[in-house]
Amino acid sequence: MSSTPQSVASASANASKELQSSLLSQPKSVWAVFFACIIAFMGLGLVDPILPAIAEQLHASHSQVTLLFTSYNAVMAVAMLITGMISSRLGVKWTLLSGIVIIAIFSALGGFSNGIWSLVGLRGGWGLGNALFVATALAAIVSLSNSGTAKAIILYEAAIGLGISVGPLLGGWLGAMSWRGPFLGVAALMVVAFIGLIVLMPTSKKEQTGQVKTSLIDPFRALKHRSLLVFGIAAALYNFGFFTLLAYAPFVMGLDEHGLGFVFLGWGILLAITSVFMAPKLQQKFGTIKSMCAMLVMFGILLFVMGTWTSTQSVIIICVIAAGALLGNNNTLITTAVMNAAPVQRSTASAAYSFLRFIGGAIAPYTAGKLSEIYNPSLPFIVGGGFVIISVLFILINSKHINHVDDVESSH
Structure with missing residues (x-):
């Protein structure tokens, strides 16, 4: 039986539509975690527009204020090593909820803080909550998804x-009233995320990520796989540039809270x-x-440009x-690669990779602040690049050691 051109075109269109809809046809539990992730990551952007205001109002140097990112990332890096052990015992839902509660408590306390050092310490506690949430959320979405x-x-x-x-838009708006606003805003948003997970994520469903109990040494064992180690070290190096941009760029833009909010929006x-939309097409076409x-x-070239024209506001904003x-492209590409890099549990792979990744994120902000104070405002971008x-x-x-990742992905 021969097919008409119209029927072939119709079948092709239907297949394309099915492919697009498969991303949106997810279980309710996936959307619950998705929603909570949006709110959790609003917390990162909320604080960015108020970094200069914190420095001014708490009489802190730029390097001291960048410690808000250093303490957050350092605690998160170490805590990543215990996320698998905790989630395999508490289960995915209760690990996510624990992370949300910890973030809410420490961000609220940060909003009532009166000194830079207490704020730095409280951001470390926030990092612990984020570690429990982030590593578990990634493993949960991957495991519970049907696509x-x-x-x-x-x-x-x-x-x-x-x-x-x-996050930055809301942070700029709240921060214009007071630097405390975004911290209290995060706490309020976490309450919303908590309610969302309690209501939308079923407890009766057995989640794959919580079935096998893992130990403290599992992430270190996972790093024996050369592919996972390579991606982890590469991410630590690249995150040096990422967090230089995120934590240090607000100081050289010369914008108020609203302006910084719009730039980071x-x-x-x-x-x-x-x-x-773009990362999957790049991966398909070029690997x-x-x-x-x-x-x-x-990205490295872009940081060099920022280091060369640091005093030109328009260049920094555009960059x-x-x-x-x-x-955005790189985050999706490297995360997909990590999930397929080694024959270990996805939650363990995520914890091992994130441990190395956030070490770079912990060192970079304070280093950037110090380099600018000791030498000049351009050097942090050059070093980051x-x-x-x-x-x-x-x-x-x-x-x-990592070329097999493309073979694994093309077979999916």
């Missing part, structure tokens, strides 16, 4: 992008759009490793917004 690893990660990255893009929108290296090289596109380029060289040198 495969790649599409599940796109959903996760979309939630991050939406949260990061809306643009950054977050591009991050969200590219992570969902994960090549696409990742291209994005990182462009920060443009960085969102490069980071250098670390990003080193991450590319590291990936290329170790390409034989």
Whole structure:
């Protein structure tokens, strides 16, 4: 029986429609975690527009204020090592809820803090909550999704992008009233996320991520897989540039809270759009490793441009917004690669990778602040760009250990 051109075209259109709808046809539990992720990541962007205001009102230096990111990332890096052990005992839902409660408590306490050092300490507690939430949320979405690893990660990255893009706008608005506003705003949002998970995520359903009990040494065992170790170290190097941009750029833009909010809104929108729509196409056309290296090289160059024209406000603003596109693509590509890198549980792979990744995020902010105080405002961007380029060289040198990732993804 021969097919008419119309019937072939109709079948092709239906197949395309089914492919697009599969991303949106998820269980209720996936959407519950997705919603909570948006709110959790709004917390990161909420604080960004008020960094200069905190420095001024708490009489703190730039390097002291960047410690808000350092303590957050350092605690998160170490706490990532225990997330698998906790989630395999408490279950996914209660681990996520515990993380949300911890974030709410420490962000609320931060809103009532009166000194930079107490604020730095409380941000560390916030990092503990975020570690429990972030590692478990990624593993939960991947495991509970019915559309495969790649599409599940796109959903996760979309939630991050939406949260990061809306957060600065809300943070700028609340921060214009008081620097305490965004901290209290995060606490209020966490209450909403808590209610959302309690109502929408069923407890009766057995989640794959909570079935096998893991131990403290499992993430270290996972790093024996060279592929996972390579991606983790590359992410630590690249995150040096990422958090230099995030924690230090607000100090050189010369904008108020509203202005910073709009700049990082643009950054977050591009991050969200590219992570969902562009990254999968790049991966399909050029492969994960090549696409990742291209994005990182462009990001490194962009940081060098920021280091060269640091005193030109328009250049810094354009570069920060443009960085969102490069980071959105790279985040999706590297997260997808990590999930397929080694034959270990996804929650364990996520914990091991995140441990290394956030070490870079912990060192970079304080280093950037100190370099600007000791030398000049341009050097942090130059150093950050250098670390990003080193991450590319590291990936290329170790390409034989990670090339299998493209084979795994093409078979899905």
